[in-house]
Structure formats: structure tokens, C-alpha cells
Amino acid sequence: MNRLTVLKQKFRAAWPHLDERTRRIMAATEAVSLGYGGISVVRRACGLSRKAISKGIRELQGRGTPLVGRIRRPGAGRKSITQSDPRLVQTLEELIDEQTRGDPESALRWICKSTRAIAGELGRQHHPVSHMKVAQILHDLDYSLQRNRKTEEGADHPDRDAQFRHINAAVKRCLKQGIPVISVDTKKKELIGNYHNAGQQWRAAKQPTPVHGHDFPSPQVPRAYPYGIYDIGRNAGFVNVGTDHDTGAFAVASIRGWWRTEGRRLYPDAKKILITADGGGSNGWRLRLWKLELQKFADQTALGLAVCHFPPGTSKWNKIEHRLFSFISSNWRGEPLRDYETIVNLIAGTTTAKGLTVTCRLDRRKYPTGREVSDEEMQRVNLEPNKFHGEWNYLIKPTVKTS
Numbered sequence: 001m002n003r004l005t006v007l008k009q010k011f012r013a014a015w016p017h018l019d020e021r022t023r024r025i026m027a028a029t030e031a032v033s034l035g036y037g038g039i040s041v042v043r044r045a046c047g048l049s050r051k052a053i054s055k056g057i058r059e060l061q062g063r064g065t066p067l068v069g070r071i072r073r074p075g076a077g078r079k080s081i082t083q084s085d086p087r088l089v090q091t092l093e094e095l096i097d098e099q100t101r102g103d104p105e106s107a108l109r110w111i112c113k114s115t116r117a118i119a120g121e122l123g124r125q126h127h128p129v130s131h132m133k134v135a136q137i138l139h140d141l142d143y144s145l146q147r148n149r150k151t152e153e154g155a156d157h158p159d160r161d162a163q164f165r166h167i168n169a170a171v172k173r174c175l176k177q178g179i180p181v182i183s184v185d186t187k188k189k190e191l192i193g194n195y196h197n198a199g200q201q202w203r204a205a206k207q208p209t210p211v212h213g214h215d216f217p218s219p220q221v222p223r224a225y226p227y228g229i230y231d232i233g234r235n236a237g238f239v240n241v242g243t244d245h246d247t248g249a250f251a252v253a254s255i256r257g258w259w260r261t262e263g264r265r266l267y268p269d270a271k272k273i274l275i276t277a278d279g280g281g282s283n284g285w286r287l288r289l290w291k292l293e294l295q296k297f298a299d300q301t302a303l304g305l306a307v308c309h310f311p312p313g314t315s316k317w318n319k320i321e322h323r324l325f326s327f328i329s330s331n332w333r334g335e336p337l338r339d340y341e342t343i344v345n346l347i348a349g350t351t352t353a354k355g356l357t358v359t360c361r362l363d364r365r366k367y368p369t370g371r372e373v374s375d376e377e378m379q380r381v382n383l384e385p386n387k388f389h390g391e392w393n394y395l396i397k398p399t400v401k402t403s
Contacts (some may be wrong), residue, residue: 007045027054248289288373
């Protein structure tokens with residue numbers, strides 16, 4: 001075993017137990033014992049600089065003032081960059097301040113606010129600093145990495161809260177009378193194939209599921225359109241997974257499927273259904289096709305269909321979002337949706353501690369887009385608007401057939 005290796009082992013064993021000064025003295029002692037060339041050998045063995053080892057030798061030879069109870073002389077050591085550059089912290093805060101970020105003249109207005117980007121901009125403003133130091137300063141200033149949060153809903157409609165109260169009263173009234181109440185909406189469309197799906201799942205260490213490196217599929221890649229019906233009174237979900245387009249016809253076909261599969265069995269004496277829905281999308285209050293298809297459904301079943309739409313920008317308040325869709329997303333997190341069978345099985349397998357059950361089916365029928373509903377067709381819709389915001393709240397009655 002050569003001399004360098006022996007020294008490395010010695011320093012490695014002693015180093016964790018020594019402070020800055022005693023390391024320097026130990027290195028100096030070894031360098032002196034080696035004689036000519038000792039400083040170079042010790043430097044390679046312990047990693048201290050030649051300057052530090054030479055200083056230790058001077059201290060051993062009595063040419064330095066003994067430091068009793070101290071490691072460094074008062075004021076010794078490199079100054080903190082925040083001391084040597086007093087304006088650094090102020091400049092950093094100006095760069096990331098909320099008001100500055102909204103300023104079109106801000107240097108970071110159009111770049112990613114990573115610590116490397118911030119350090120680069122500080123350097124251009126004559127404040128050279130490493131990205132690691134930027135992260136340390138930000139931490140000391142109580143900054144942290146944070147996601148954006150969906151809380152702003154845009155301009156509130158003046159009758160927003162009043163519509164919430166109207167929906168709440170209608171739901172309570174119908175549930176008390178035994179009338180089925182369903183919350184409906186289309187979940188986000190999903191790509192079918194070996195694509196990335198947000199979330200994590202338990203797997204053997206260092207064995208992640210391989211998926212495509214991009215999520216920019218061609219128009220030929222199949223898609224799934226899960227339309228959900230959540231039975232508020234029974235805490236049960238029904239999801240119709242479409243393969244064509246999310247249209248008003250598809251939305252009502254999904255509700256019809258729920259009624260034929262679950263609804264009429266659970267509510268054999270029902271004469272009416274209350275539907276709570278978003279204000280837009282395939283079940284939006286402006287959509288003529290939605291109302292026309294509801295009329296067809298009402299005529300087929302002799303059911304009165306009461307509809308309450310949520311005000312603009314408040315879709316997250318719809319019960320189905322947090323009573324059904326959130327649990328479906330949690331159940332398939334991190335799992336590539338490689339085929340329709342996978343989607344149907346994962347949706348149907350969704351449960352909660354509070355007893356949620358979900359029925360799911362695949363709908364391969366065609367629902368073409370671009371269907372225009374004429375004024376004449378709309379006149380055949382037997383729609384009775386509510387006195388309060390009749391555009392949001394209305395009842396579609398079965399058409400009375402004359403002999």
C-alpha cells in the first residue's frame with residue numbers, strides 16, 4: 001500500500017471528528033513529517049489547499065498567534081455574499097415581486113422563474129451569484145415553490161348566490177319527496193393509448209411504466225368521452241364512455257342509458273327527474289340540441305324533466321365533480337389508458353369509504369357534430385321556464401299526444 005493511500009485512509013477516518021483548525025494542524029503535521037514534497041502529497045490526500053496547509057505549518061512553528069477556544073480569528077473567513085453585495089437581496093426581491101412580475105418591463109416577465117434563470121438575470125444586473133445561493137436566499141426570505149391554485153372564477157353573475165340557493169332548495173325538496181335528483185357533466189376527454197397519465201402508483205423500485213415521450217397525437221388516435229350521471233340521493237354513479245363526439249345528443253343518450261339501466265328500477269313510481277348541470281358544454285343552457293333531445297326523452301318515458309343550470313364560471317360546484325369524477329381520477333392515477341376496456345374497468349372499479357358505487361358502459365354509437373336545430377323544431381319543445389331565471393331553470397314536459 002503506497003503512502004498516498006495510507007494518508008487518504010487516515011484523513012478519512014479522522015476528518016469527521018475535526019473542525020476547520022484541527023484539520024489544518026493535522027494536515028500540516030503530516031506534511032512536515034514527509035519532508036520535501038509533503039505539502040503536495042497531503043493536499044492530494046485530504047483535499048485542503050496548499051495555502052491552508054502552509055498556514056498550519058506556520059502555526060506549528062509558532063509563527064501564528066494561538067487561538068484559544070476559537071477556530072478562526074475575529075472577522076476571518078469569507079464574507080457572506082449578502083454582506084459583500086448589500087443590494088443583492090433587494091434586487092432579487094424586485095425580480096420576483098408580484099407587482100414586478102406583472103410589469104411588461106420586468107426582466108423575468110417572459111421567462112421561467114427558475115433559480116438558474118434568476119441567477120442569470122442577477123448576473124446581468126451586476127450581482128454575480130450561483131443558483132444554489134439564490135435558492136438559499138429565497139428560503140431565508142420565506143419564499144417556497146408553489147403551484148397555482150384554481151380559485152378565481154372570473155366575473156360573478158349578480159344572481160350567482162341566488163341561483164345556488166334556488167338549486168339547493170330544489171334538490172332538498174325533490175329528495176324529500178322521493179324524486180330522483182341527478183348531477184350530470186362530461187369528464188375531460190382522454191387519449192386512448194400508451195400515453196402519460198398524471199399521478200403515481202406503487203411499483204417495484206426504479207421500474208416506472210414506460211409511456212410515449214409526447215402527448216401530441218394525430219387526429220386518428222382514439223379518444224374517450226366519459227359522460228357521468230351522479231345520483232345524489234343514493235351516492236351512485238353511472239358513466240357512459242363515448243367514442244365519437246361530446247354533443248347534446250350524446251349527453252341525453254347517456255341520461256337515457258342511466259334511466260334504462262338504473263333509474264327506472266330504483267324509482268319505479270317516478271313522474272319527474274331533477275337534473276343539475278353546468279351552464280356550458282354538451283348540456284349547456286344555450287344548446288338547442290340538448291333541449292330537443294330532452295324533449296324526446298321526456299316523450300319516451302312520460303317523465304317531466306326539471307333542469308337547473310349552474311351560473312357561468314361555477315362548474316366546480318356541481319356535485320358530480322367532487323362526488324364522482326375526482327374519485328375516478330384518483331383511481332386511475334398513473335395508469336396509462338391503453339384501451340377502452342381499461343377505462344371502463346377502472347371507472348367501474350371506483351369506490352369510496354362512504355359507499356360510492358359506479359356503473360360504466362361503452363357507447364360506440366355515432367354522434368355527429370354540426371347538427372342545427374331549427375326554430376320549428378324548438379317550437380315543439382314543451383318547455384316551461386321558471387319564474388326565476390327561466391333560461392337556467394326550466395321544466396320539459398312530455399308532449400300530450402292527440403288522437
